[in-house]
Amino acid sequence: MAWWLRSYALLFRWALLRLRFVVPLMVLIQIVLSVGIVVGFAFLIPGVDEDPVAAQYLSTGAMAIALIAVCMAFAPSMVSQQKTQGIFDFQRSLPVPRSATLVADATTWVLVALPGLAAGMLAATLRFDLELRVSPLALPAVLLVALTCVSIGYAIAYLVPPMAAQMTTNLVLFFALMFSPINFPEERLPEWLASLHDVLPLTYMAQAIRDTLAVPAEGVSGLPFAVLGLWCLAGLATTQWVMSRRG
């Protein structure tokens, strides 16, 4: 365990060192994205100011999108870049537990995502007259969503060739933004797409954040946590398998 923690600490430092020049740009893009969703999407919805549900969806949806952008698009694209440069094999040749590498990377990405989350939240409270009822489960929800995004994003980046991985993660982001019940209620989607979202993790990411920041009358549902937990485990298992696989 001491070896695992030592490896984790050093790999985390190593990841921060290598990313420190790109991180400011990523944080900036992400702040623009989450603030942009709150402000920009409001133009698309007529009467949003008189519709507390729409405002709530936009505000909490922006946070979910911010996490998805960093952990499911930026993070995997860095992995693809490492693969293209041949650095991936060097990282794999280091004498550290594979899981420590993954957790160190995930920690880095969650930290990168936090400023965007805060900015989205701030923009939402300024733009709308929001009534937030924050649950103690809010932080675990954010962490679970982030970890699930990283684990799925990494699984894609590890499994798929670099070019295809970049396109796939961009597609995921676009799909999340436009065709997922993240910024709007599921009822607005056609039935087939809504049922597809019953098995995909995107809806549950948005719901976990929404329910814990604006707790509904019936309380926080356990379902999103359970589904995200399963997706997260599947992603981690795939990533761990690809990392340890010897061709």
Added chain:
Amino acid sequence: MLWIHQLRKEYKPGEPANDGISLQVRPGQVLGLLGHNGAGKTTLINQVVGLLRPTAGEITLDGHDLVANPAQARRSCALMPQAHAPLDGVTPRQAVETIGRIRGAPRARARERTSELLAELGIEEWADTIGERLSGGVRRLAAFAMAAVRPGHVVMLDEPTNDVDPVRRRLLWGQVRVLAEAGYAVLLVTHNVAEAERSVDRLAIMDRGRIVAKGTPAELRERAVGELRLELLASDAASIAPKIPTAGPTQRTGRRYLMPITGATAPEALAWALRLREAGTIDEFSITPTSLEDVYVGLIASTGENGNGDGANDPRGSGVVAA
């Protein structure tokens, strides 16, 4: 001791990238692995470090099975890969020190060893410059330092001197010897036959996944036909037939002729070459000892269609007589 026995690796069934490879590298020994592109050298070292699983065969280190235990392989073997090391956003000092610590060195030791290596390799000037602003050669030397900062028992270097300037190449080869003297087993992949000849203890020559020859540089050189080479540079495209007893067939590349000769016939060859130059048939000539590169190209050419004699005709050994 690193012991590789009958190693076979097939990416596609029936097409071995490594075929029946057996090698030993002792602590304190530098083994050079020579071979053209695609000969299977990188495949071999990637199996040793546990990035690839052999199709068949054994790899052990001091009796421990590295194929069954890739985590131990990673602990015991430090790899300098052929591709760029991860230096984007970090300075050589940060990279070398961090990798040293990741490989198990205490902080103070990692720092001390990093400074020592950067100084010995002559790149202290760029120690605190981020990777993006470094030249290819400096990046390469930093990558070497990342492998040498805290090796387990084996250091594997894949084309370490690529892009490195001639002065720092010597420093790098010096550090390879220092690693060996410190008791590490060094496995070194290179194309640079002339440099390898001076710095390795033993050599293995690979061609199309197999080892076609191994031994000390001196042992391999003994396999050459004739101990000297007469090189002629013809003044025009007309063909020149040898008028002296040669020890093997003449190789011709454009206007350059390379004839293997023995020591006994050297005076005769010298006299003939001088006559040719006087007659204006040739522009210049040289008689040089047969280099390992000649042997290498000869071996590769004799085992397949890969060698065409090109590159063989550039022996840069110490000239006995040069015109």
